[in-house]
Amino acid sequence: MDNSIALVTGANKGIGKEIARLLAGAGLTVYVGSRDAARGERAVEEIGGDARPLVLDVTDAASVAAAVRQVAALDILVNNAGISGEGATPEHEDADAFRRVYETNVFGIVTVTNAFLPALRRSEHPRIVNVSSGTGSLTWSTGPQFPHRGTYAAYRSSKTALNALTVLYAHSLADDGIKVNALAPGLRRTDLNATSVASDGDPAEAAEGAVRLALLPDDGPSGEFFSWDGTSVPW
Template identity: 60%
Template sequence: MTSTERLPAEIRRPEPGSVALVTGGNSGIGLETARQLLAIGVDVWIGARDLEKGRRAAAELGSDARVVQLDVTDPASVADAVRRIAELDILVNNAGVNPGVDDITGTTLEQMRIAYETNVFGLISVTQGFLPHLQRSRHPRIVNVSSGTGSLTWNSSANPQFDWEQTKGGGLAYRSSKTAVNAVTLLAAQALGERIKVNALAPGLRRTNLVAGMSAGGDPAEAARGVLRLALLADDGPTGALWSWDGTRAPW
C-alpha cells in the first residue's frame, strides 16, 4: 500500500449483535468512540479503571452502554473482564497515559515504566486476553489508538501536523511507547493473518485529559470517527497499518 492510500469515507453498518470493548472508554476519544458505536447499533462495553467514572460515562451516553472495571496494568482486572464479557467482535485499545514531556535529559525511568505499563504492556495484556473471543467472531477487529508522535518517519522529517521544532526530542516516554504500539500492531497483524484486522490510529492532537494544559486540540469526536472506520472495516480491508484520523495511511 502507498502512503496516499485512503480508507473508505463511509462507515460500514455492523452486523446485528456486534459487541465492542473500548478501554479507557470513560473520557476523551474513548468516550466519543463508545458514543458513535452505540449510535450505529453496536453493543458497547466501556472499560474503565475507575468503575464510578465508567458508570458516570454510561449515564452521560444515555443508552445501553455497559461498564466493566478494567485496569489494563492489572492482570487480575483483565482476567475478570475477559470472564465477564462473553463475546467480542471489536477491541479498541484506547487506554493510555502521558507521564511527561521531558526529553532524554530529564525523563526518569519511572516515567518510562508508567508509559510502557499502560500504553504497551497493558495493550498486549488486553489483546491476548480477548483473543479467544475475537477468534470466534465473524468479523474480528482490533484498533490500537496510537499517535502520530510515535511515527519515526514524522519524527525525523518535517510534517505539517506537528511543530517539530518545538518538540524535537521531547516526550520521550510517551512518544517512544507509541512507536512500540505501532510495532506491536504490525507484528500482531502479521501473526494473526487477514481475518483479524489489526490497525493503529493516529488521532491527532485532541482535547483530552492526556494533553491537559496544552492550548491546542481538536474535537475527540473527529478522531473517534477514524476509530470507527477501522473498527468496521470490510473483510477485504487492510490490516497491519498506521492510519491518520482523516483516513489516509500514515508512515511508520
C-alpha cells in the same frame, strides 16, 4: 455489524468515550472500559444505547481477567487507554518514568489483547484498533517539517513500540481473520497532557477515524497506520 459487541478501554472520557458513543449509536453493544467503576457508570449513562460499564485496569492482570469473565463474546477491541507522562526529553526522564508509561501504553495493550483473543477468534468479523499517535511515527519525527524535537520521550517511544506491535499482531493473527490497525488521532482536547488540554481539536473527530477502522469490511486493510481522516501515516 448488527448485534456486534465492542470493548473500548479507557472509555469513560476523552476520545475513548466518543468512540464508545459512536459505536453505541451505530447499534453495537459497547463495553465501556474504565478503571473507576463510578466514572464508568456515569459515562454509560451519558453514552446511551446499549453501552455497558466494565471495570478494567489494563495494568492489572487480575482486573483484566475479571473483565474477560464478564464478556462472553467480542467482535471489536479498541485499545484506547493511554497515559502521557511528562513532556521531557529522554535525558530528563528516568527509567521509572518510562516504565510507568510503558506499563499502560505497551504492556497493558499486550495483556488486554491476549486476554480477549479467544473471544475475538470466535467472531465472524474480528477487529482490533490501537489508538497510537502521529508523534510515534519515526518518519515524521525525523522529517524537517515535524516540530517536536525529543519531547515527551516516554510517551512517543511507547507509541512507536505500539506501532510495531500493531504490525506484529496483524501478521500473526492474519490466519484468524483478525484485522489489526493503528490510529493517529491528532491533537485533541483531552486531559492527556498540558498540550492536549490547551488544544481545540474535537475528540469526536478522532473517534470517527477509530470507528472507521473498527467497522472495516472483510476486504479492508490490516497492519497499517492511519490518520483520523483516513489517510495513511508512515511508520
